[in-house]
Amino acid sequence: MKQFNLVDLGQVMHECENEIRDPKISDDAAYKVVLADISQKIEESLKRLTDEVSSLIGTEYEWRGNVREIGEADLYDFVREMKVHNVDPAVIARYVDTIAAMPIRDCFYSFERELRELTAVMDKQVKPVRFTGGNPRVLTQPIQEFLFSLTHICRNIADHGIEPPVTRMARGKDAAGLVTVAFALLDGEQGDDKWLQIQISDDGNGIDPARVRAKLYSSDPEGTWRFEDDQTVIQRIFSWNFTTTDTVTTMSGRGIGMETVKQEVVKLGGSIHVSSQLYKGATFDIRIPYKLDMNCLLTN
Numbered sequence: 001m002k003q004f005n006l007v008d009l010g011q012v013m014h015e016c017e018n019e020i021r022d023p024k025i026s027d028d029a030a031y032k033v034v035l036a037d038i039s040q041k042i043e044e045s046l047k048r049l050t051d052e053v054s055s056l057i058g059t060e061y062e063w064r065g066n067v068r069e070i071g072e073a074d075l076y077d078f079v080r081e082m083k084v085h086n087v088d089p090a091v092i093a094r095y096v097d098t099i100a101a102m103p104i105r106d107c108f109y110s111f112e113r114e115l116r117e118l119t120a121v122m123d124k125q126v127k128p129v130r131f132t133g134g135n136p137r138v139l140t141q142p143i144q145e146f147l148f149s150l151t152h153i154c155r156n157i158a159d160h161g162i163e164p165p166v167t168r169m170a171r172g173k174d175a176a177g178l179v180t181v182a183f184a185l186l187d188g189e190q191g192d193d194k195w196l197q198i199q200i201s202d203d204g205n206g207i208d209p210a211r212v213r214a215k216l217y218s219s220d221p222e223g224t225w226r227f228e229d230d231q232t233v234i235q236r237i238f239s240w241n242f243t244t245t246d247t248v249t250t251m252s253g254r255g256i257g258m259e260t261v262k263q264e265v266v267k268l269g270g271s272i273h274v275s276s277q278l279y280k281g282a283t284f285d286i287r288i289p290y291k292l293d294m295n296c297l298l299t300n
Contacts, residue, residue, distance in 0.1 A: 016038040016041060020034065022034070072140065075099060076100060100139060101137035101138055102137060103135045104135060104138050104196070104198075107147055111154055114151060115158060118155060118159075119158050119177070124164055125177065126158075126162055126176055127176045127178050129179050129181055130179070131181050132180060132181070133184045134184055134185060136183060136185050138196070143288065146261075146264040146268055149264040150200075150261065160205060161177070161282060162177035162202060162205075171279060179202045180199075180201045181198065181200050181201075182198070185197070185290055186287070195270075195287045195290055196290040198287075199283055199284065199285050201283040201284075205279060205281075206277050206278045206279055206280055206282050207282050209230040212237065213233060215242065215243070216233070216236060231275060234274060234276055238259055238261070238262040238274075239259060240256070268288045269289050270289065271287050272286045272287075
């Protein structure tokens, strides 16, 4: 079956990032012109993707037998309507849990598809993503921007993490790389609060702290990074404009991807940490507050 062309959309988005950062943009008027052009490019790319989906599953895909697709916004609006009409809170809570919320693993279908497409473009091999741990239900609206930002981790893994098959076999690994995504609910310090932990791991190159230090030295030779150990210094990949690559590609190299992920995690009140073993892989450990109640919806 033909794959949805998410790679095209991703390339367009990265081109747009370059245009926004163009130093030739000197005033607001020029910036607005660039934004208008970017908006048109994104709309055209989305239309191509939508047309492809329609060609595969038909324009009437909202109906599937006895199942009807309902827009996410409608699901959330109904919660607000129930609140206005003083519906029993227990009923609302039940609705939120069983109807409005969805299993967290369902939120990672696009992540897996994008990883598969990106590695194929780069002539690399990857096994199906391995999901482990629990599968807690989540409200996607409050964490939507965070979920979108995970494309940067996906691209990082495809470009820097997973090695070419020949390299992997020379290192005694399977030719196809493995990415594991683990979920867990953790108790918070307050006792009644919970945290959603998402760990995204790969068995690839890992992050070379020596290379990180070399890049830091070129931009800040007297920085405090000089006194940091390996696991601390690699956290610098989340800094603005930091990249270990020497060239910019459609996949990565702009130095804004990991910082974007961190921004979205922090917005949710969470944290992100990376650990790594050279040539064995890296793990991104993300923790965000776990909220599954009507107040979470009513405030978004």
